[in-house]
Amino acid sequence: xxxxxxxxxxxxxxxxxxxxxxxxxxxxxxxxxxxxxxxxxxxxxxxxxxxxxxxxxxxxxxxxxxxxxxxxxxxxxxxxxxxxxxxxxxxxxxxxxxxxxxxxxxxxxxxxxxxxxxxxxxxxxxxxxxxxxxxxxxxxxxxxxxxxxxxxxxxxxxxxxxxxxxxxxxxxxxxxxxxxxxxxxxxxxxxxxxxxxxxxxxxxxxxxxxxxxxxxxxxxxxxxxxxxxxxx
Ligand SMILES: Nc1ncnc2c1ncn2[C@@H]1O[C@H](COP(=O)(O)OP(=O)(O)OP(=O)(O)O)[C@@H](O)[C@H]1O
Ligand SMILES: [Mg+2]
Numbered sequence: 001x002x003x004x005x006x007x008x009x010x011x012x013x014x015x016x017x018x019x020x021x022x023x024x025x026x027x028x029x030x031x032x033x034x035x036x037x038x039x040x041x042x043x044x045x046x047x048x049x050x051x052x053x054x055x056x057x058x059x060x061x062x063x064x065x066x067x068x069x070x071x072x073x074x075x076x077x078x079x080x081x082x083x084x085x086x087x088x089x090x091x092x093x094x095x096x097x098x099x100x101x102x103x104x105x106x107x108x109x110x111x112x113x114x115x116x117x118x119x120x121x122x123x124x125x126x127x128x129x130x131x132x133x134x135x136x137x138x139x140x141x142x143x144x145x146x147x148x149x150x151x152x153x154x155x156x157x158x159x160x161x162x163x164x165x166x167x168x169x170x171x172x173x174x175x176x177x178x179x180x181x182x183x184x185x186x187x188x189x190x191x192x193x194x195x196x197x198x199x200x201x202x203x204x205x206x207x208x209x210x211x212x213x214x215x216x217x218x219x220x221x222x223x224x225x226x227x228x229x230x231x232x
Contacts, residue, residue: 005203008056008118008154011049012042014222015181015196018211020204023179025117026152027202028145030124030173032159033183037194038213038220039158040065040073042183043120045219046156048079050118051089058118059110059153060092061103063126067092077219088114100130100140104147111153119148124157124172138175145176178202183213195228 007022016022023029033039047058062070070092074081084090093110095103111119127144131137148155159172161182173180180199185192194213198206210228214221 008050009054010046011053012045012220012222014211014224015220017224018196018198018207018222019179019201020206023154023156023201024203025154026149027178028148028155028157028176029179029181029201030157030159030177031181031183032161032173034161034185037161037183037185038215039160039183040070040122041077041215042220043122043156043158044070044074044079044081045077047090047118047120048074048081048084048219051084056117057089057114058091058120059107059114059116060090061107061110061119061121062092062094063097063103063121064123066094076217078217079219090114091116097126097129100127103130104144107144108147108151111151116153119153119155120158121155122158123160125159127172141172141175173199179204184210193228196222 006025007020008025009016009022031039031042043060047060050056050058060070071081081090085092091110091114093106095106107119127141128137131140157172179201182197182199184195194215195210196213197210212223212226212228214223
């Protein structure tokens with residue numbers, strides 16, 4: 001029964017409403033989105049809300065942006081990451097892109113160093129760069145998924161959707177994901193609109209609609225009561 005699952009609240013009220021109250025604890029969610037659709041912002045917010053509202057520590061593994069860049073990005077919003085980092089409630093780690101084993105050890109060590117219950121890997125799509133063959137990628141990414149399950153840490157891995165959507169998923173979803181969240185930033189006549197949809201969430205009744213999403217100084221807000229095309 002869905003109601004029996006222990007859930008990790010994202011803290012984004014509108015998003016939690018779309019997924020039965022939160023991400024099932026220990027599950028791994030892939031968040032796929034267009035460039036600039038808010039993936040990094042939403043992930044930082046997931047950790048911020050966890051640390052400030054639910055007393056759950058969080059780790060941000062950054063495979064692209066360095067720690068200073070992320071801290072600077074977070075100052076665009078009303079979040080004080082510096083204090084949370086000083087209190088060891090949040091750790092942001094930049095991992096160089098050359099050794100998958102080192103990535104696994106860093107994840108394990110950092111998560112256990114602060115007993116983190118939330119983990120973000122951003123952008124996860126670069127995993128494919130580690131491997132020469134599809135088979136190796138598949139085996140190792142599955143291994144990562146198993147390690148995260150064992151650690152019982154609720155994880156969000158980001159994934160880029162390119163303009164060629166069909167080609168853009170790199171199989172991350174089918175390899176490891178218990179859930180898939182999609183963020184769109186799409187052109188509609190003479191403007192861009194942001195939206196969010198839940199493609200799947202294990203053990204959860206989900207909304208099958210696309211809902212509008214706003215980004216402001218408070219971060220990402222999901223308008224769960226509205227459907228995308230109502231507002232237009
Ligand atoms: N204070 C703010 N108010 C409104 N919008 C903002 C504010 N700060 C940042 N943004 C916008 O929020 C979006 C957040 O982008 P973010 O970096 O989270 O997206 P992303 O999906 O991670 O992108 P990328 O594919 O480049 O990694 C950007 O489009 C940015 O312009
Ligand atoms: Mg990003």
